[in-house]
Amino acid sequence: MDSPAVPVPLDPQEQPILERLLRTRDSLLLLKQDKSSYIKSRDVLPLYEEVIAEVEKLNAVRKEQDERVARNRLDYVLDDCFQLISLLFLTIGKNNEAPAVYSLTTTVQRLLDHLEEAGFYGAKDLSSVTKTLQNMYSTLDRGRNTYSPALLTFLESRMRHCQTSLDKLQKGLTGLSPELLSTHETLISILRSTSAANTRSKFSTSEVKALQEQLKKIASTMKDGKFVSADGTLLAGQEGVKMLMERCQAWTEIVLERQGKIDERFRDQYERLVEIRNQLDRLSVTQAWSLRETDLFGYQRKLDRIDEARSNGNFVDAEGHLADIHAQRTLLYLIRRSYGYIYALLISSEPVSEALLPVYNQLQTLRRCLVEVKESGGVSNSRELYPYSMKLNSIDNMRVDGKFYVGTDIPEGQGSVNALLAECYDFVWELRAAVVDDDDNDDDENS
Structure with a gap:
């Protein structure tokens, strides 16, 4: 799981923190892998509190040290914990909460590092990242009074690193006519x-x-x-x-x-990367129906291991020989493309719990159908709206006191689902009103 192989903590005070974080990470991984039921807020929040408690202890230990501690196994395990917490927050629909930001910060930094390494990029590459960073800062500001200062300081540090990289890249485009x-x-x-x-x-x-x-x-x-x-x-x-x-x-x-x-020496790496790229490509097509954000953790870690195994930016074979330019560029393209897919999947994640996603996705599909009907000229009579009305009513009847329940739970994302339901109703009423107006005009002409 660790990527790459790193030394254990030298400070004896860090060892018990590492052991507790390993147990927490195991719990997070078990929660991620359990597909028998929906992940709930009450499953995630206690584990988040455990991680934050260890971060505060770690900060106290390292504050006493004169020099910056080199990254060791504890840092990588902590990164795993935050990554899993972040993806779990997305899974339960808490996209606009500070802990959800972490996974995006790591992915954005990877993308920016690769753009700088490649040396060629366009304004379009940077515009999306610029908007994403602005949204992340807004999310942190909203969480000032809710989340631990240790978490917010940690996230701000990572985001400043991203912003520095972004500014450097943007400066590289300023001289272009x-x-x-x-x-x-x-x-x-x-x-x-x-x-x-x-x-x-x-x-x-x-x-x-x-x-x-x-x-x-x-x-x-x-x-x-x-x-x-x-x-x-x-x-x-x-x-x-x-x-x-x-x-x-x-x-x-x-x-x-x-x-x-591809050069046969790098065939194994190539095939692994092609498989990761293809799987992420399929996920990007079927995201609304098949993606559980925590599934991205495995892809992230596989890519990280391959990316960080490079020597001074170069891929090397088992004997330490460098890859030729074709293998080097091919493998880098696959890594960058895969990170790009992960980024796109993260920013398009809806702020709706996976428990409510089936209903939300049905409403999204219904909305698209109604938009197409409206843009194609509407309906010829109100009877054509009957299937849409029936579907909306069936979804509306699932609510109890205006809320969607899953068992006894009220999942996150109620506002998003209710807003989408109301929007679909508005479309139906507009289309029906247009038919009634046409009928009235026809009656007037006949008279």
């Missing part, structure tokens, strides 16, 4: 599309050659090997764009030469 932004984004898309084609189960030569044609079109817009404006002025930031274009050209040639075949 607005006229080159679309070209820059297109080149990034070509680079990633080439990597995607390189990892498909069946390699498509035509797909990569089509990407090369796009590169030729971009090159044809240059004058004497330079990007210039309409009045002939050299565009700012073009050196970086030209380097990116050269990288795209070199990468497409390497990919065409290798035809999607």
Whole structure:
């Protein structure tokens, strides 16, 4: 479970904290793995309190030490505990509570570190992270009077690290001329599309050659090997764009030469990463119906182990030899793509307990159907709305005193589900009113 292999705590005062956290982590893992019933707030909160109690003890121990302690096994176990707590908070619908933020902070930092390492990224890559960080800060502010200062300080420290990385990346785009932004984004898309084609189960030569044609079109817009404006002025930031274009050209040639075949020394890592990527891809398609946020923990840890096993950023084989450029870029692409899927799944998690998700998902589907009916011109008569009304009434009748119960529990997310139910009712009433108005107009014309 630990990633990577790390030393045990040297300070004897930390050893009992580690032992207690190991027991708590075991309890969290058992709770995560139990699919026989819905996870409830009363299952999660006591374990959260246990973790916070140990954090406060650890802070007191380390406050007495003069120098910063190197990360040891205790830090990794604590990270596991917070990661599981965070995902459990998402599972029970407490998305807007401070502990839920932790998993996002670790994933965002991974993404930003990889963007910096890659050296090429676009404004679109950073805009989502910027918004996510703003939302996380808002969540922390709301929890000032509710959650332990130890937790809030810990989260703020991690978020400041993310913000520093983000600011550095944003600064790297400031010298780019607005006229080159679309070209820059297109080149990034070509680079990633080439990597995607390189990892498909069946390699498509035509797909990569089509990407090369796009590169030729971009090159044809240059004058004497330079990007210039309409009045002939050299565009700012073009050196970086030209380097990116050269990288795209070199990468497409390497990919065409290798035809999607990875160096056999790295076949095992490649197959593990492809499987993780494919599983996360499937989850992203069926998320609303099949995702339990705690399931992401296993994917995160597998990726972390592979990512952190690199030597100075490089993949090495069993004998310590470095990977060639094709294997290196292919494996990094798969890791980054997988972290990207995890990030997308986390930010799209609904603030609704898994106990209420079946009802919430039905209402989401019903809402989409009603929106499509409205946009396609509505209904010809009120009888066409009968199936929608019946379904809404059946869901509405599940409520007791305006609340959805699961057994004797009142799961989190009542407000979201009730708001969605009310929105669906509004759509039905609007569509019915439009039919009545049409009927009245027809009667007036006949008269």
